[in-house]
Amino acid sequence: MKKEEIPQDNGALGKIAKEVTYVVDENGNYSTGQSTGWDVxxxxxxxxxxxxxxxxxxxxxxxxxxxxxxxxxxxxxxxxxxxxxxxxxxxxxxxxxxxxxxxxxxxxxxxxxxxxxxxxxxxxxxxxxxxxxxx
Missing domain, CATH: 1.10.260 (434 Repressor (Amino-terminal Domain))
Structure with missing residues (x-):
């Protein structure tokens, strides 16, 4: 998943904390990004x-x-x-x-x-x- 594709749905903890997600940056390297939640x-x-x-x-x-x-x-x-x-x-x-x-x-x-x-x-x-x- 690319950084700009990280889900930002209202999750159970979205207002309290963010979840760290592993993503691929623009150079194809693994990086981390933050998500407020994902409906699924x-x-x-x-x-x-x-x-x-x-x-x-x-x-x-x-x-x-x-x-x-x-x-x-x-x-x-x-x-x-x-x-x-x-x-x-x-x-x-x-x-x-x-x-x-x-x-x-x-x-x-x-x-x-x-x-x-x-x-x-x-x-x-x-x-x-x-x-x-x-x-």
């Missing part, structure tokens, strides 16, 4: 965020239905998967899978609950009762 990219990000919000909503419903522990909800809310959660907590994935079940969550000792609450940046009370304020 903004739409793709909107679709991705919609998917994230849908996963959070589904996780919330599973917790409310007693099908999953609050760990699933906060994992989705923080955009984590099992591998990420395992690497941050130091727990094996199969251990976390047990914690994702309501029966496994109820048996967790205080130190493990504290580890999850610190990772999710919430209080122990919020981890145990995630929807108390919103109901």
């Amino acid at each position: 990219k903004t739409e793709a990000l909107n679709v991705a965020w919609h998917d994230v919000e849908a996963k959070i909503g589904a996780a919330k419903q599973k917790v409310l239905n007693g099908e999953a522990s609050p760990i699933l909800y906060f994992m989705e809310k923080k955009i984590m998967d099992l591998n990420i959660l395992a690497s941050y907590t130091g727990y094996w994935k199969w251990t976390i899978k047990k914690h994702l079940k309501p029966s496994g969550f109820q048996k967790l000792p205080a130190d493990k609950l504290k580890k999850y609450s610190e990772l999710f940046e919430i209080s122990l009370e919020e981890l145990k009762n995630p929807f108390k304020q919103s109901e």
Whole structure:
């Protein structure tokens, strides 16, 4: 892309920051240019965020239905998967899978609950009762 072809659409961060884009200058050398956004990219990000919000909503419903522990909800809310959660907590994935079940969550000792609450940046009370304020 040439410098004069850089999209200057109103992006999600267009009023706050500009995005650096690699371009070809008039001599055919790679250079950088700034873009305020690109409609195609903004739409793709909107679709991705919609998917994230849908996963959070589904996780919330599973917790409310007693099908999953609050760990699933906060994992989705923080955009984590099992591998990420395992690497941050130091727990094996199969251990976390047990914690994702309501029966496994109820048996967790205080130190493990504290580890999850610190990772999710919430209080122990919020981890145990995630929807108390919103109901």
